[in-house]
Amino acid sequence: MELPPFELERWLDEYEPDADLMLAESGVRSLPVDRFDLDVGELGYVIPTDGSPEFRADIAERYDRDPEEVVLTCGTQEADYLTFMGLLSDGDHSVVVSPTYQSLASVPAAIGDVTEVRTEPPKWNLSVDAVADAMRLDTQLVVLTNPSNPTGKYLGPETMQALYDLVEENDAYLLVDEVYRMLADDPHAPAASLGPRAISTAGVSKSYGLAGARLGWVVADRELADTVRKWKDYTTISPPLLGQHIAQQALGEQEADILEANRTHAKSNRDLVAEFVERHDLDWFEPTGVNGFPTIPDGFETGKEFCRSVFKAESVVLAPGDVFGYPNRFRIGFGLHTDELEEGLERVGRHIKSRN
Numbered sequence: 001m002e003l004p005p006f007e008l009e010r011w012l013d014e015y016e017p018d019a020d021l022m023l024a025e026s027g028v029r030s031l032p033v034d035r036f037d038l039d040v041g042e043l044g045y046v047i048p049t050d051g052s053p054e055f056r057a058d059i060a061e062r063y064d065r066d067p068e069e070v071v072l073t074c075g076t077q078e079a080d081y082l083t084f085m086g087l088l089s090d091g092d093h094s095v096v097v098s099p100t101y102q103s104l105a106s107v108p109a110a111i112g113d114v115t116e117v118r119t120e121p122p123k124w125n126l127s128v129d130a131v132a133d134a135m136r137l138d139t140q141l142v143v144l145t146n147p148s149n150p151t152g153k154y155l156g157p158e159t160m161q162a163l164y165d166l167v168e169e170n171d172a173y174l175l176v177d178e179v180y181r182m183l184a185d186d187p188h189a190p191a192a193s194l195g196p197r198a199i200s201t202a203g204v205s206k207s208y209g210l211a212g213a214r215l216g217w218v219v220a221d222r223e224l225a226d227t228v229r230k231w232k233d234y235t236t237i238s239p240p241l242l243g244q245h246i247a248q249q250a251l252g253e254q255e256a257d258i259l260e261a262n263r264t265h266a267k268s269n270r271d272l273v274a275e276f277v278e279r280h281d282l283d284w285f286e287p288t289g290v291n292g293f294p295t296i297p298d299g300f301e302t303g304k305e306f307c308r309s310v311f312k313a314e315s316v317v318l319a320p321g322d323v324f325g326y327p328n329r330f331r332i333g334f335g336l337h338t339d340e341l342e343e344g345l346e347r348v349g350r351h352i353k354s355r356n
Helices: 007-018 053-063 075-087 103-111 128-134 157-169 222-232 241-250 255-279 303-314 338-354
Strands: 070-073 093-098 113-118 139-145 173-177 198-203 216-219 330-333
Touching: 053 070, 053 216, 053 241, 070 075, 070 222, 075 103, 075 139, 075 173, 075 198, 075 216, 075 222, 093 103, 093 128, 103 113, 103 139, 113 128, 128 157, 139 157, 157 173, 216 222, 255 338, 303 330, 303 338
Parallel strands: 093 113, 093 139, 139 173, 173 198
Antiparallel strands: 070 216, 198 216
8 A cells, every 4th residue: 555645735844834824724713722621630542442432422413323333533534544444445446526635535546446526617516427427346435525625615415315325326335524514504414314325524623623632533334433443443542532522522512602603704704715816816616614726816827836936925825726636726724813814815915916
């Protein structure tokens, strides 16, 4: 199994440490630690190591599944990785909807074979027929993010049901990374609630503003969940004790307040980006979540060229669309604090004007 370099993470590692402003961050601004009780007693493992039974039961109820079908992980990234390792075998075929977060394609491709189904602007609609055409007799998995990272496209219940029916007919599985789902004003039912062949992965990093808690989960049928547990014994063993403790509070009595504030914040900041996009004659799909995927301005050949020049001139980090397979675009994250977003947009706009 050979994994390629994670292009987005390498990009951020190169530019983020020396930047004044980070407009490539993909989550909501972090919550202050003082709103949570941090007393966990001794700093040991979570016992049992797949997560607190009480917390797993709470999460399972949200998906209309059993607690034994939930495994707590160190973030959504680990949830995705462990699911791939538990489900796919050498040579298995996966269908991956793009653009997407690189690991959702790179890990299945390192294990077996991947066929990409590209969605396209302006609306980034997904053709279920295109997914069906891409499937083969050895297709084990269909993979997507919903809402999408980087486009912010949120597929509706009819499309998700059609995808589930498709995988069920073909004895495959549907894996949906739903880490941004709770930022929607009225979130649709999660994928795992569709039936046993649907898998949801999620966590508290993006929608809840708790990236540092490193707490995620997998919701899958019992057999697959048990296989995920087996693989987890070889990675992080247990989810982080403090992260679980904070996540339980965030998804408990604080949840309504956190989500209301984060949704309001995301919408307000999205309006600022929409004005910026219109002012500079860029095109984008107005997203759900806190990521947008506009076109690059005139005068630049690729997203990397544009983003490098912005960093050099204005010390602002953006994510080039090249790392998502769409070099004529860039990803902008607008979940950060509003004053930082305003300053960043002003700097980027100033650079665009200087080149035109």
